[in-house]
Amino acid sequence: MGVKIDPLKCTACMACEMACGYHRDDAFALLSSCIVTYRTKEKKDYFGVLLKEEENLVIARPEGLEVKKIGEVDEKAKGDASAKPMLLREPCDLCQDREGGPLCLRFCPVDAIYLD
Ligand code: SF4
Numbered sequence: 001m002g003v004k005i006d007p008l009k010c011t012a013c014m015a016c017e018m019a020c021g022y023h024r025d026d027a028f029a030l031l032s033s034c035i036v037t038y039r040t041k042e043k044k045d046y047f048g049v050l051l052k053e054e055e056n057l058v059i060a061r062p063e064g065l066e067v068k069k070i071g072e073v074d075e076k077a078k079g080d081a082s083a084k085p086m087l088l089r090e091p092c093d094l095c096q097d098r099e100g101g102p103l104c105l106r107f108c109p110v111d112a113i114y115l116d
Protein backbone atom coordinates (compact mmCIF):
# COMPACT_ATOMS: atom_id res chain seq x y z
CA MET A 1 0.00 0.00 0.00
CA GLY A 2 1.21 3.49 -0.76
CA VAL A 3 0.20 7.08 -1.43
CA LYS A 4 -1.25 7.51 -4.91
CA ILE A 5 -1.85 10.74 -6.77
CA ASP A 6 -4.38 11.54 -9.45
CA PRO A 7 -2.60 14.27 -11.44
CA LEU A 8 -5.74 15.24 -13.34
CA LYS A 9 -7.46 16.25 -10.10
CA CYS A 10 -4.46 18.09 -8.65
CA THR A 11 -4.62 21.89 -8.66
CA ALA A 12 -1.06 22.43 -7.38
CA CYS A 13 -2.33 24.06 -4.19
CA MET A 14 0.70 22.76 -2.26
CA ALA A 15 -1.37 21.71 0.76
CA CYS A 16 0.15 18.22 0.64
CA GLU A 17 3.65 19.68 0.58
CA MET A 18 2.96 21.86 3.60
CA ALA A 19 1.20 19.06 5.46
CA CYS A 20 4.09 16.65 4.89
CA GLY A 21 6.67 19.21 6.03
CA TYR A 22 4.57 19.95 9.08
CA HIS A 23 4.26 16.26 9.90
CA ARG A 24 7.99 15.76 9.64
CA ASP A 25 9.25 18.91 11.31
CA ASP A 26 6.35 20.32 13.38
CA ALA A 27 6.66 23.44 11.25
CA PHE A 28 5.84 24.34 7.68
CA ALA A 29 9.23 23.11 6.56
CA LEU A 30 8.81 22.55 2.85
CA LEU A 31 12.34 21.25 2.49
CA SER A 32 11.40 18.26 4.63
CA SER A 33 8.44 17.22 2.49
CA CYS A 34 8.64 14.03 0.49
CA ILE A 35 5.66 15.10 -1.60
CA VAL A 36 6.10 18.31 -3.59
CA THR A 37 4.40 20.26 -6.29
CA TYR A 38 6.33 19.95 -9.52
CA ARG A 39 6.67 22.83 -11.93
CA THR A 40 8.75 23.30 -15.01
CA LYS A 41 10.10 26.33 -16.79
CA GLU A 42 9.48 24.90 -20.25
CA LYS A 43 5.71 25.06 -20.18
CA LYS A 44 3.53 27.82 -18.78
CA ASP A 45 0.93 26.87 -16.15
CA TYR A 46 2.19 23.31 -16.09
CA PHE A 47 2.37 21.36 -12.87
CA GLY A 48 2.34 17.95 -11.30
CA VAL A 49 3.35 16.27 -8.07
CA LEU A 50 6.51 14.38 -7.09
CA LEU A 51 6.55 11.78 -4.36
CA LYS A 52 9.67 10.21 -2.96
CA GLU A 53 9.20 6.63 -1.86
CA GLU A 54 11.77 4.27 -0.37
CA GLU A 55 12.79 2.89 -3.76
CA ASN A 56 10.95 5.03 -6.29
CA LEU A 57 10.36 8.56 -7.39
CA VAL A 58 6.73 8.92 -8.45
CA ILE A 59 6.14 11.64 -11.02
CA ALA A 60 2.47 12.50 -11.43
CA ARG A 61 2.05 14.72 -14.47
CA PRO A 62 -1.11 15.64 -16.35
CA GLU A 63 -0.09 13.36 -19.21
CA GLY A 64 0.28 10.37 -16.90
CA LEU A 65 2.01 8.70 -14.02
CA GLU A 66 5.66 7.72 -14.14
CA VAL A 67 7.46 5.64 -11.54
CA LYS A 68 11.25 5.71 -11.65
CA LYS A 69 13.62 3.63 -9.59
CA ILE A 70 15.86 5.78 -7.41
CA GLY A 71 19.21 5.70 -9.15
CA GLU A 72 17.66 5.83 -12.62
CA VAL A 73 16.23 9.32 -12.20
CA ASP A 74 17.40 11.95 -14.63
CA GLU A 75 18.06 15.56 -13.65
CA LYS A 76 14.83 16.89 -15.11
CA ALA A 77 12.63 14.51 -13.17
CA LYS A 78 14.06 15.60 -9.84
CA GLY A 79 11.98 18.75 -10.00
CA ASP A 80 13.60 22.07 -10.65
CA ALA A 81 11.16 23.93 -8.39
CA SER A 82 12.57 22.43 -5.21
CA ALA A 83 15.69 23.88 -3.63
CA LYS A 84 16.53 20.58 -1.99
CA PRO A 85 16.65 17.72 -4.47
CA MET A 86 13.98 15.11 -3.96
CA LEU A 87 16.49 12.31 -3.81
CA LEU A 88 18.09 13.76 -0.67
CA ARG A 89 14.81 13.84 1.20
CA GLU A 90 13.43 11.17 3.51
CA PRO A 91 11.03 8.82 1.75
CA CYS A 92 7.33 8.70 2.49
CA ASP A 93 6.61 6.55 5.55
CA LEU A 94 2.82 6.84 5.18
CA CYS A 95 2.83 8.95 8.38
CA GLN A 96 3.20 5.73 10.33
CA ASP A 97 3.52 7.51 13.67
CA ARG A 98 0.27 9.37 13.10
CA GLU A 99 -2.94 7.84 14.40
CA GLY A 100 -5.12 9.44 11.78
CA GLY A 101 -3.07 8.20 8.84
CA PRO A 102 -1.43 10.21 6.05
CA LEU A 103 -1.65 13.91 6.69
CA CYS A 104 -1.23 14.88 3.03
CA LEU A 105 -4.32 12.89 2.17
CA ARG A 106 -6.35 14.67 4.82
CA PHE A 107 -5.46 18.11 3.49
CA CYS A 108 -5.81 17.63 -0.25
CA PRO A 109 -8.89 19.70 -1.08
CA VAL A 110 -9.75 17.86 -4.27
CA ASP A 111 -9.13 14.26 -3.18
CA ALA A 112 -6.26 13.87 -5.60
CA ILE A 113 -4.36 11.77 -3.03
CA TYR A 114 -5.48 8.33 -1.95
CA LEU A 115 -4.10 5.08 -0.56
CA ASP A 116 -3.88 1.96 -2.65
S1 SF4 B 1 1.83 10.01 3.80
FE1 SF4 B 1 2.86 11.36 5.27
S2 SF4 B 1 5.05 11.11 4.85
FE2 SF4 B 1 3.92 10.32 3.06
S3 SF4 B 1 3.78 12.05 1.64
FE3 SF4 B 1 1.93 12.05 2.89
S4 SF4 B 1 2.38 13.44 4.61
FE4 SF4 B 1 4.32 12.88 3.65
Ligand code: SF4
Binds near residue numbers: 011013049
Ligand atom coordinates in the same frame (compact mmCIF):
# COMPACT_ATOMS: atom_id res chain seq x y z
S1 SF4 C 1 -2.91 18.84 -1.91
FE1 SF4 C 1 -3.86 17.76 -3.63
S2 SF4 C 1 -4.40 19.40 -5.08
FE2 SF4 C 1 -2.93 20.27 -3.64
S3 SF4 C 1 -0.92 19.99 -4.63
FE3 SF4 C 1 -1.26 18.21 -3.30
S4 SF4 C 1 -2.19 16.65 -4.62
FE4 SF4 C 1 -2.39 18.61 -5.68
